[in-house]
Amino acid sequence: MRTYLVGGAVRDALLGLPPGDRDFVVVGATPEAMIEAGFRAVGRDFPVFLHPQTGEEYALARTERKSGRGYRGFVVHADPSVTLEDDLRRRDFTINAIAQDEHGALVDPFGGARDLQARVLRHVSEAFVEDPLRVLRAARFMARLAPLGFSVAPETMALMRQMAASGELAELTPERVWQELRRALASARPSAFLRTLHDCGALGAVLPEVEALYGVPQRADYHPEVDTGVHVEMVCDVAALLAPGDDVIGFAALVHDLGKALTPAHVLPKHLGHEHAGVAPVQALCARLRVPNEHRELAVAACREHLNVHRFDELRARTVHELIARCDGFRRPQRIRQLAIVCECDKRGRAGLQDRPYPQGARLVAALEAALAVRAAEIAQGLSGPEVGEAIRRARIAAIAAATGKG
Numbered sequence: 001m002r003t004y005l006v007g008g009a010v011r012d013a014l015l016g017l018p019p020g021d022r023d024f025v026v027v028g029a030t031p032e033a034m035i036e037a038g039f040r041a042v043g044r045d046f047p048v049f050l051h052p053q054t055g056e057e058y059a060l061a062r063t064e065r066k067s068g069r070g071y072r073g074f075v076v077h078a079d080p081s082v083t084l085e086d087d088l089r090r091r092d093f094t095i096n097a098i099a100q101d102e103h104g105a106l107v108d109p110f111g112g113a114r115d116l117q118a119r120v121l122r123h124v125s126e127a128f129v130e131d132p133l134r135v136l137r138a139a140r141f142m143a144r145l146a147p148l149g150f151s152v153a154p155e156t157m158a159l160m161r162q163m164a165a166s167g168e169l170a171e172l173t174p175e176r177v178w179q180e181l182r183r184a185l186a187s188a189r190p191s192a193f194l195r196t197l198h199d200c201g202a203l204g205a206v207l208p209e210v211e212a213l214y215g216v217p218q219r220a221d222y223h224p225e226v227d228t229g230v231h232v233e234m235v236c237d238v239a240a241l242l243a244p245g246d247d248v249i250g251f252a253a254l255v256h257d258l259g260k261a262l263t264p265a266h267v268l269p270k271h272l273g274h275e276h277a278g279v280a281p282v283q284a285l286c287a288r289l290r291v292p293n294e295h296r297e298l299a300v301a302a303c304r305e306h307l308n309v310h311r312f313d314e315l316r317a318r319t320v321h322e323l324i325a326r327c328d329g330f331r332r333p334q335r336i337r338q339l340a341i342v343c344e345c346d347k348r349g350r351a352g353l354q355d356r357p358y359p360q361g362a363r364l365v366a367a368l369e370a371a372l373a374v375r376a377a378e379i380a381q382g383l384s385g386p387e388v389g390e391a392i393r394r395a396r397i398a399a400i401a402a403a404t405g406k407g
Helices: 008-015 031-036 084-089 112-118 126-130 133-148 154-166 174-185 190-199 228-242 247-255 258-262 279-289 293-310 317-326 333-348 359-372 386-404
Strands: 002-006 023-027 048-050 057-060 063-066 074-077
Touching: 002 008, 002 084, 008 112, 023 084, 031 048, 031 057, 063 084, 126 154, 133 154, 133 174, 133 190, 174 190, 174 228, 174 247, 174 279, 190 228, 228 247, 228 333, 247 279, 247 293, 247 333, 258 279, 279 293, 293 317, 293 333, 293 359, 317 359, 317 386, 333 359, 359 386
Parallel strands: 023 057
Antiparallel strands: 002 023, 048 057, 063 074
16 A cells, blocks of 8 residues: 655645645555545545544545546546556646655656646646536636746647537536636636636636627727726736635626626627626526625625726715615625725726726725714614614715715
């Protein structure tokens, strides 16, 4: 029985990145031998065990054979005769098919270390096409690794185009699509996720509402980048900069302009009313991918309100109060703070405008804080019924006016 460190832990160590979870593969063992050694079996689809002291995962070396459509259609074979190279060959990318023995020596039969140095994401074998989830994984890895200079190997991109054209991405469950999207939005360069999927023809299969934005023109005086798809890529990257690792803000940034895909051709490049037109496709996307409520609620608010926040200096105190109330900001003030960041991402996610200041966000938050400082219990003294709510509303509007200089 021989044990090897495999996958992301080896890859990230070679890249000099902070270590994450460690996974091990065990060659020459049986499930019975692992249990006798004190390991606890946890694998449902293939033999995986938890170490009795560290709790780290140890999987028996295995092979996989395609038996049906989708990413679940595989037959797994694991026994002591499966070699380390057999196990590494079934993996997705060469940079993930590197093992390290107990003495620190690398086992790298597919040139993963070389591809790490060359900053190339390359598939291990032609079996790559058997799992449609790998298209999304390639895009998600690019969201993480593009800042290090990585690109997808041309032959891998060709296979991804073939997989997208096959229609098998339709077999992916909403949960798996959301999992990959969420991790990409929490990465350093979400635009690389979108661009990779767009370039291989897969974005329309998983995020058709976003794919529809590519090629849609905007007014160049407001959007020097012109293409709405490019704008959304830039907005997502600003979100990763202003709120690193925050996929709630990242998701709202992604979908804030979905309404622009619905603008009639004769109106372009203007997009009158796109903020309201976008609410329905945002809700449809969230329903299809079963997006968590926290993400959905901020996304809908950002879609509907981003132009109002941009025009903050033109709004009256009463209008600001209504905006906060529509977003449920008095009960959930964090949502207004998040909305301010998303709107800043939208404003700065434009060619040549990335460093522009965005005072509207701070002013919106200041208005919120002033309204929240109103002591409702004191205002309500001696009042009853609807009078209480109206008195609190007037006091909050007055506080907003005093804090912002608005009438």
